[in-house]
Amino acid sequence: MTKAELIDAVTSAKSVPEGLSKKAVQSVIEATFEEIRKSIKKDERFSFPGFGTFNKKKRSARTGRNPQTGEKIKIKAQTTVTFRPAQSLKDFVGGRRSKK
8 A cells, every 4th residue: 555545445434523634634544653653763662552562672783694605794783663453454454353
């Protein structure tokens, strides 16, 4: 799904008030993702119940290999983001439904 498709889907969702423009929905979506980014950077995690948790993770420097030449290369330490899905998301994507 692309950003434009997400905006269209949210705009046409039944739970969104009628008459809300695509521009307004786009602004809300962009603000939401910006706040998620800030939370991950500042607090090192962002959790949304029923969806999952994003965590900031530090990777240490290591030695790797260039797959084309086989030559050893040094890979710098870096910070990345990991995602751990909630059990309910795993069940939904896997086709199992909860017993609610």
